[in-house]
Amino acid sequence: MAQAQEKKDIWSADLYGEKVAPFVATSTETILAWLDPKPTDEILDIGSGEGPLTARIAPHVKRIVGIDGSPNMIEHFKNSYPHIESRVVDCRLLDQESDLITGGFDKVFSNAALHWILRDPETRSNTIKGCFEALKPGGLLINESGALGNVAEVHSAIISGLVTQGIPVEKAREASPWWFPSHQAMKGLVEGAGFNWVKGEVQLRQTTLTENEKGGVEGWIRLFGEPFLELLPTTEARDAAVKHAVDVLESVGRQQHDGSFTVNYIRLRFVAQKPE
Numbered sequence: 001m002a003q004a005q006e007k008k009d010i011w012s013a014d015l016y017g018e019k020v021a022p023f024v025a026t027s028t029e030t031i032l033a034w035l036d037p038k039p040t041d042e043i044l045d046i047g048s049g050e051g052p053l054t055a056r057i058a059p060h061v062k063r064i065v066g067i068d069g070s071p072n073m074i075e076h077f078k079n080s081y082p083h084i085e086s087r088v089v090d091c092r093l094l095d096q097e098s099d100l101i102t103g104g105f106d107k108v109f110s111n112a113a114l115h116w117i118l119r120d121p122e123t124r125s126n127t128i129k130g131c132f133e134a135l136k137p138g139g140l141l142i143n144e145s146g147a148l149g150n151v152a153e154v155h156s157a158i159i160s161g162l163v164t165q166g167i168p169v170e171k172a173r174e175a176s177p178w179w180f181p182s183h184q185a186m187k188g189l190v191e192g193a194g195f196n197w198v199k200g201e202v203q204l205r206q207t208t209l210t211e212n213e214k215g216g217v218e219g220w221i222r223l224f225g226e227p228f229l230e231l232l233p234t235t236e237a238r239d240a241a242v243k244h245a246v247d248v249l250e251s252v253g254r255q256q257h258d259g260s261f262t263v264n265y266i267r268l269r270f271v272a273q274k275p276e
């Protein structure tokens with residue numbers, strides 16, 4: 001049976017939703033249109049985070065359950081939305097969650113989370129198998145996550161920052177917490193679990209970062225890049241790596257007209273169906 005290695009909880013609801021990346025839960029028009037919530041729907045939201053998107057969907061459906069691997073995020077979820085079901089689940093081993101994989105959901109939904117959850121090749125198929133088993137026959141899996149090349153400039157700059165602090169490039173690469181698959185690789189994984197691929201698309205979404213004190217590109221790197229920075233033993237070394245990455249990115253993402261900072265997000269969206 002597959003096992004998942006324990007991971008540190010890097011998620012801070014206060015930093016994530018308020019300071020660094022409020023756009024994650026709000027830049028969602030297309031995937032919400034693809035979700036097409038119905039009053040009869042029972043939905044499982046995997047990697048729901050602190051729940052702002054789950055809460056937007058909730059009034060339009062019969063039931064929605066938010067699950068997330070981060071105790072910090074779920075604590076925040078429960079405080080903000082006590083009327084919506086939520087709980088801590090490491091979705092890498094979703095196929096071992098016996099009370100969720102009962103074939104009772106009409107839809108499994110996920111936004112901006114599968115590239116984290118599917119990072120480890122050993123447990124990738126456990127997650128997708130869990131989605132399959134959670135669904136009724138004919139049920140839909142609807143996802144948006146990072147595609148091949150997502151945030152490539154920031155990803156590269158962080159690796160470069162680690163290398164300047166003496167980390168071998170292979171080790172820096174290996175520390176990446178993400179799996180950004182091509183359209184074809186995701187389709188293969190999903191079909192391999194028994195789903196029929198309904199539709200998929202890859203889209204460049206240039207995204208303006210926040211400007212506040214804990215945000216910007218530095219805030220982004222410190223929050224989402226934490227698994228990389230953990231390789232460095234001292235605060236000084238981390239600060240130097242972050243500074244290097246920010247300096248490298250300065251001429252890449254800074255807008256000339258208003259000074260705002262843009263990151264090239266590349267999104268992979270798909271809908272897949274469990275056969276009737």
Ligand SMILES: C[S@@+](CC[C@H](N)C(=O)[O-])C[C@H]1O[C@@H](n2cnc3c(N)ncnc32)[C@H](O)[C@@H]1O
Nearest residue numbers: 025047048049068069070090091111112113116
């Ligand atoms: C960028 S946030 C997206 C949250 C939310 N879906 C939204 O759209 O705002 C990614 C979420 O994936 C969760 N996550 C990462 N690895 C996970 C795992 N193995 N199991 C469950 N959730 C995980 C994180 O805890 C985090 O809340």
